[in-house]
Amino acid sequence: MKRFLSLLVVAFLAGAITLGAYKLFLEPKPVVITESKPATTSVQPTNYKVTNTMSTAAASGIDFSDAAEKTVNAVVHVKQYGLTRRPRNLMEYLRNGGAVEKQIQGAGSGVIITADGYIVTNNHVIEGATELEVTLNNNKTYNAKIVGTAPQSDIALLKIEADEHLSYIPFGDSNSAKIGEWVLAVGNPFNLTSTVTAGIISAKSRDLNEYDGNYQSFIQTDAAVNPGNSGGALVNVRGELIGINTAITSMTGSYIGYSFAVPSNSAKKIIDDIIEYGDVQKAIIGVTTTEINQASQKEFGVNDSQGVIIAGIESDSGAEQAGLKKGDVIKQIDGVKIRKFADLSGYLSSKSPNDIVNVKIIRDGSLMTLPVKLKKYERYEIQAVGIEVVNPSKEDLRRNGVNYGVKISRTLTPRMARYNLEGIIITEIDNIKVTDVEAVKRIMAQKSPNEDISISLIDRNGEKREFVFQ
Structure with a gap:
């Protein structure tokens, strides 16, 4: 009996040990899932969403189809052609000759602005062309002629002779x-x-x-x-x-x-x-200006942060006759806000000589509006030399010690830009006295394209010098 009890105890202990070992080492442990709160932050997350202007417009209820239908038939394809000479054989190559071929030099667009075929485009689209071809949206093609150009504004006017009334786009404001x-x-x-x-x-x-x-x-x-x-x-x-x-x-x-x-x-x-x-009639107020910055505010005693400061008044100009003064700040013209010089030049580019504009200025802290009659900006480009000349003011002539001449307003080529010629007074061309821009035009009109040009000018030391351009 004792032996039986001993065996029973041993068996019980062995079972307990086995069960404990299983629980401790072999039984899979349960996974406990706990919820943790994210750390707070002051930065708000944002979503990145790809959009485009067309879908945005559609979502806002804007329909471009009517505007597109009105305009697409009035925009043309402009191709410019040039003539090149290519040798067809070795003999022509050695003689510097060859066949003349017409090649496309460039292409762009143009806008029909009248039913009878006037087309506006960029000057750089047609510059240097010997022949122009215009293709309408209906694939009809016409030869175009250049009516006139304004290189400074990069505008050119073309004309085609069509056999029908053309679709055109009216000007907006x-x-x-x-x-x-x-x-x-x-x-x-x-x-x-x-x-x-x-x-x-x-x-x-x-x-x-x-x-x-x-x-x-x-x-x-x-x-x-x-x-x-x-x-x-x-x-x-x-x-x-x-x-x-x-x-x-x-x-x-x-x-x-x-x-x-x-x-x-x-x-x-x-x-x-x-x-x-036949050319552009540029209108000017007759002032030199500077934009507002810390230096100009200090120099002219100006507190405004927007506008254009009048730095000088040209003699016999509309500005002088209207009573504008150095140090005035131009704030508006005809109700159009003037924040910087580009606002001023942009508005004046749409005006003509003899137009009267109402210029609102600040002078000594007081607002006032003065009517100013615009005058024509007389200028002429001497392409063979690479300069533009304008009529000088009395102050320009006095400063250079002469009583006649024209002033170099800007250079037209990188080569001439190196010489810092702006402001120099030209007194003679081909030994002929020049008193104004019209005199320069008359002299240049009588010259042949390849003829030398002699120019006399007053340098920055006040000395008269002569140059010959070939």
Whole structure:
């Protein structure tokens, strides 16, 4: 009996030990799930969502189809051709001769602005062409002639003789266009005809300052504009022309988000001048200006942060006759706000000589409005030399110790830009006294294209010097 009890105890202990070992080492342990609260933060998470202007416009209920339908048939494809001479054999090569071939030198867009075939485009689209070809949206092709150009504004006017009344785009008021307003760019990028893209006006009065001393005022937009769009239409949702697409800013040469257009008010004024006078009649107030910054605020005692400071008054100008003074701050013209010089130059580019504008200024802390009669800016480009000349003021002549001459206003080529000629007075051309720009025009009109030009000028030391340009 004792032996039986001993065996029972041993068996019990062995079972207990085995069960304990299993529980401790072999049985799977349960997974306990606990909820933890995330750490608080002051940064709010945001979602990244890819959108585009077309879908955004559609979501907001804007329909571009009407504007596109009104304008797409009035935007044309402009091709410029040049003649090249290629030798057909070794003998022609040695004799510097060869066959004459017509080759496409470039292409762009143009906008029909009248039913009888006037077309506006960029000057750089047609510059250097010996022949121009215009293709309409219906694939009809016409030869075009150049009516006139305005290289400084990059505008050219063409004319085709069509056998039908053409679709055209009416001019809108670019001054009333607003930042954030929807626009369409219509053109022929990469030779793809009848292309329409949409965007908004990103900025106005944008000055790219691409040319020396030639300040321009562009409409900036984010509508896609690529090579070939140049000269095409920028239109509002009503189908009105508010700009001529001109330039893009890109490291690659293609669109990356910004493009620029000549405002329609400026383009229309240029076109009207070309048709009526044969060239552009530029109007000026007759002031030199400086933009507001810390230095100019200190120099002129100005507290304003926006506007244009009058740094000088030209004699016998509309500004002098109206009573404008050095140190005045121009704030508005005809109710248009002037925040910087590009606002001023952009508005004046749409005005004509003898127009009267109301200039609102601040003088000694007081606001006043003065009517100013604009005068014609007399200028002439001597292309063979690479300079532009204007009529000098009395102060210009006095400062240089002469009583007649014309002033070099800017240089036209990189070669001439090296010599810092702006402000120099020219007194004679081909030993003929020049008293104004008209005298320069008469002298140059009588010269043959390859004839040498002799120019006498007063250098910065007050000495008279003569140069011959061949």
